[in-house]
Amino acid sequence: MNSLLTFPKGGVHPPESKEQTQGLAIEVMPLPDELELILSQHIGAPCTPTVAKRDVVAEGAVIGTVSKGLGVPLHAPAAGKIKDIGMSAHPVRVSAPSITLTVDREATPAAYPARDWQNLPTDELLARVAAAGIVGIGGAGFPTHVKLRPPADSPVDTLVLNGAECEPYITADHRQMLESPAEILTGARIILKILGIDSCHIGIERNKPDAITEMSRVVAEADQAGIVVRPLQVKYPQGSEKQLIQAITGRKVPAMALPSSVGVVVHNVGTAKAVYDAVALGKPLYEKVVTIAGQGIARPANLLVKVGTRVGDIVNYLGGLRPGLAKVVMGGPMMGFAVSTLDVPITKTTSAVLFLGEEEIDSNPHSQCIRCGWCLDACPMGLEPKEIGLYVEANRPAETAQFGVFDCFECGSCAYVCPAKRPLVQFVRLAKMKAKR
Amino acid sequence: MILDMSKRLILAALFVWLAPSFALAEGIIADQTFKAANEIVVTFAAPVDRAVVEEVNNYTVFEEPDPDIRLVLQQVALAGDGRTASLFFTEPLNTATTHVVRIRGLVGGETTFKVSKSYFGYLFGILISALLINNFVFTKYLGLCVFFGTSKKKTTAKGMGVVFTIVAVVSASMSWFLYNFVLIPFDLNFLQIVVFIGLTSLTVQAVDTILRKVNPVLFNSFGVFLVLVIANCVIIAIPLIMAGNGYNFFETFMLAIGAGGGFLLALYLMSSVSERLQLAKIPPTYKGLPIAFIVAGQFAMAFLGFSGLQLF
């Protein structure tokens, strides 16, 4: 029954649409002319620039740090000169403070020879992860080193490696698992060592059989007891932290609590790779595998790009846009953000840029709720999105707390199934905002 | 097998439920009941003489108010167990009245017993009638001001309903005593209205005082409704109906519980609906009371489904 692992309640089956890019090997994108590094790459405190305008920086040099609060440093993805410290386009907030770097194409790429990590103390390993600026690559971008230091009162006994990649279109993790399984596994072992535990589950959805085979192979080769590959059912949102933990370990993370409260830490496979890079090679996180797909792009691809690359540069590299483009989405189609300009840069948490055509999206106007209750069936958190929507529409968002609006992680399953096409996620966001006030 | 088991289980449950009607058994008669339109079934405590029981001429059967009119028995059939006899009559029976059956020739000479619908069933019927069939709000249209005033929120509705039921039962019981032991004997029936409203106010005042002293928390949540109870016509309608129908104490009690419960039910239904209604886009001219009336009218239409219901 191993192959049928999944979370029990809710979930939807949107078309996977992964065939466009799942067979394409990761391709290194040439350096663009300019990189634009948003100071606030992830959840937590934004960076403070440590460089000034017109400073020359080397590849991998620290250009921003966080003095207080939750955060990680920012590194220069390439050698070059600081052009400006100002504002740039941002996928969510329209504009945000950033550092613009003029790339020095002539500079030799930095080399990162393998280093010994097996004998380093835990503190040193953790320091290396923190210094490399690693954040959770999958979604919200929680600083990884914080996750690796769980609170003392909730001991962690299991590491779950998230290779579910349940969002349609995205194949970045899939390709990484195929192309660098050993690195991912080593990254996982480093994390296990930091945490001082030896149980690791690698969860992969069944629609990636080659990745499952490949990961199983390296796991078998490593011959480390405690590390297992767990094939998962294909169901969205399988890759969500709480759902994945329940699917694999059967434990339920309480509302408003971290996974460590049930003794589990979840990391994305991409994060494990980044940890490997940081600890075993000393390479900070400034590159990212991004899936570029959709009917609106000339050539879909899985690209290894520098953090800070503008979407426009990627489009140019891939041969431009195609007619019929209706929507540009940063991230997956279920949780990503639609953008109105190609000036937005790739951040550490961007896993895909989708150029969706008219047929791929649904642009029908929404109508009144008919109380079909499909959203209740779809919600993996057991909430009542229809009620939240109705209360928000009636301008009474403060009362939605009774329906658990703060448990919602905005996976979009409800809005996906809604036959009235109601923007339920937007209602939830509005409710959260107003209810907090 | 399972069918049989479930059959037995359900029968057992029914037995427990119907047990009070078995308590009426006396002497050599274990049970007697109306069955089909023209049939009375008698169960004897022990097997009886078939020849005696099956002889039609041994019987005298009449309706209690008409002892001179004998009902014509067509046939009496004793079942194989020798205990259960079915009395078939030529005419359908009027099951609303009590029937007196007299059998001659059994042990002890003459055996007389009465067949009537279960009194508990009748009392229960009053309760169900006040609760559903003649629901005070949806089919008798009483207590509307308070109904519309307190049916906007579920918590308010529940509070009002509960307080109302308590006051209704207490004041109706008191009214019954006063009516039967003071008003009727002294021919003061014309003071009905004053006495009933006075008793109601008194009850409300008493509940108010007691609640304030005994449970201030409860008082804080329910106290506001107490004033409204007096303005509710249902509370005064209960003793008036009691007086009009000449109910005895148990009947009055059941009526009061049924009326209170029915009011609570109506309030609860209406409030759960109004909470949803507040989210709706109501045309401005209908906002507030007009739409509440229209919804209540729809409820009243649904409650028409109970009309003509005769449980017992």
Add this chain to the structure above:
Amino acid sequence: MTNDKSPLQLISRGILSENPIFKLALSMCPAVGISTTVMNGILLGTAVLFVQVFSSVTISVFKNYIHPRIRIPTYTLTIATWVTVIDLVLAAYMPEAYAKMGIFVKLIVAFAIITMRLEMFACKESVNDSFWDGLGMGLGFMVGMVAIGLVRELLGSGAILGYDVLGFKPLLFFILPSAGFFVVGLMMAFFNWIEIYYKRRRGVQ
């Protein structure tokens, strides 16, 4: 509350701007329950009018003798007295009408509108004004009842005041009690609509 209103204004206020059924939304049980015919409306309206006027006048006459702490019981007593009187009179002289109105005559005692007028008006104002105010309120109630009764009788039994007007029964539904809710609701909405309409017109001018 200072009173500078003429009898006419007091009456029109009761009928129009503070109509007990459509505006104050009080005493709605009979408005729904027995408003099936115009006659019922007139009869119950008369009974209410009588109780209201007599109670108002009584309270107004004795207003200086009523101890403030037993104000409400006194009102209740007064109303109950007059309700008993009208109940007895109707039972004696109009037994048929009395039978039709059933329990509602006795229930006048629980009408919020009467107590409210006593509390808000009669206990402060002169006997004369109280009389007119009571008359206005009573008439307002009667007008409301008659209006509802008119709609229901015409649509329900095709008649007005018992005289067959249409010659057929258009919609039996309207003499069913549940229709009372709809008719009252729709008429209230109609009054609201008029009010909104006039306010808008006044706003434009």
Add this chain to the structure above:
Amino acid sequence: MRDMITIVVRLTISCLLAASVMGLCFIFTSNAKKHNEHVKEQQVMYELLGYSGAAERPASLAMHELYRYVVSSGGRQSIGYLLPGAEGEEAGFLFVNIDLDGRLIASTPVALSAGDALEAEPRNRAIQAAAGPGASVTFADQTIVVTDGGERIAYLMGGKFQGFKTFIHLMLAVDPDFALIGFEVLEHEEDPGLGAEIVEGYFKNQFKGKPFTAIKTIDVVKAPIPDDYYKALTGKVGEEEILRFREQYKEKDIYALTGATISAKAVAMGVKGIVTKFAYRIDVLDRVLQEQQLATSF
């Protein structure tokens, strides 16, 4: 404390005032009430007998109230009748106690004024006295014997039975042969448009003129009323036609009300029960009166 006393005093005074108002009103209205109730009843009766106005009533018409009681004495039940005595009789009324097999137990003259006889209270007291100590009497029903110049022309009786929803209260008139003269629905709570149609002429008139033989076996049929019969029932044709139809349908069953068979059947069965019971009783009573040579006003 002073406050308390004022309150109590004033409350007492107002209570007394209110009580006197109500009491006075009660005294003034109670007689009118009794009178009016009776008038209404009589009006229904006369209408049933076919006299629409007071003028048409012949002076020779007389109504004789007949009260029936159930008497229980020593575990035995019997039927007691309160009859108006013959003209000129001293006592005015006669109490006749008949056992269940139709044999006279006792007949006692009862001194009771005509006015008191109409009132339940004094009448019951008089009956109790007449029945003797140890007997309990329960009022059962009341029938009116109508005579015209000493000749019985009709019996009027009330009856209450279960309808579709609640009770239906009827007043019936039968002729001396127990053929139905007609009935009037006094009270009912049937559904408007359905069971409430029992008050309509086309239903009530079906019963008119039904002989006792037909009433004893009466039932309802679920079929639409033939058109010409319907016309006759609603009085849309001439008097002769109506009589012809009445004759034609005399022995037939009653056509049920569409959609309200239960109400129609309830009325038919109710009428049947009332009339058959009455016929049996009046026969017994007449026989006893004749055997015992008891004189009554009818």
Add this chain to the structure above:
Amino acid sequence: MSKEQVSGEQITAPAALWKVSVSPHLKSRESVERIMWTVVACLVPPLILSVFIFGIQTLLITAVSVLSCVLVEAASQKALGRPVTVRDGSAVLTGMLLAFVIPPGVSPLLPILAAVFAIYIGKHLLGGIGYNFFNPALLGRAFLLASFPVAMTSAWLPPVEGFGIFAYFGASVDAVSTATPLAVLKEQGLAAFTEAFGSGASLYGSFFLGWRPGCIGETSGFLLVLGGLYLLYRGYITWHIPVSVVATVALLTWIFGGEGYFAGDPLLAVLSGGVLLGAIFMATDYVTSPTTRTAQLVYGFGIGALTVLIRLKGGYPEGICYAILLMNPLSTVLDGWFKPHRFAPPAGGGR
């Protein structure tokens, strides 16, 4: 993403180039129109069959009903200043269902009045689709039953002979009307029922296929079940409500429906009235039924129990219409009682 949330207004700001909207950017293919029209399509076979059972006038009644519902919907939406959404099929569905629950012998003018009541008062005054508490079609039927009690309780037609679908066209209803099986059973007893309709397998067979007097759309159990199965297959309804309604009716009739206990005929109870139509197409109406599974089971049980109660003890031969109407407002209550299981409550109780 940052801690500061972005307001919805900004998110939906018109894009310069492409559509910008909140996630998710994928929506399933299902829509309200699709659901409604599919249900309407499922009701067409029973309607066609009813033409062969009760004659061509059923088609006329249905057409009038649908048309008046659509017109009333459009008119009310216009009058109330709302977007006109007659294309979504919900008014058509209401019209179909309204026609399905009235006797085949009534005047075609009746559904017009019912449509005004059902759509305007029952639905649009309360806020339009999704905000009504009572099933509009059944509300319309209840209105007709109250307004035209005689027609609504007696205009039943016996199935036509052969293919004489024009037999009743223009004929006087009084002359041909009959009684529904349930009415015969209730008013005249089992013996009369057996005499009128027969018994045994052939009875069940003809009842299941629809050859019996009854409302326009309620008789052909077979096609209704087929339609229901298709809706189940499409995932538009779940089994919970229909199965619990039918099972409750069958069980309670078996227990209480006969002489003595456990002597009722459960199969006959399900086939002889409107239970199948009610359970599959009326009780499952999204707007007026509960959303969680447990609540749906309780709701279905309530409908079944009330149906049997009204049939056996109440004033009407068939109770499913009022049973559904009585349970409709309870659906919100039931939803409140049986909330979906939250993923996990906050540790230590919660807010």
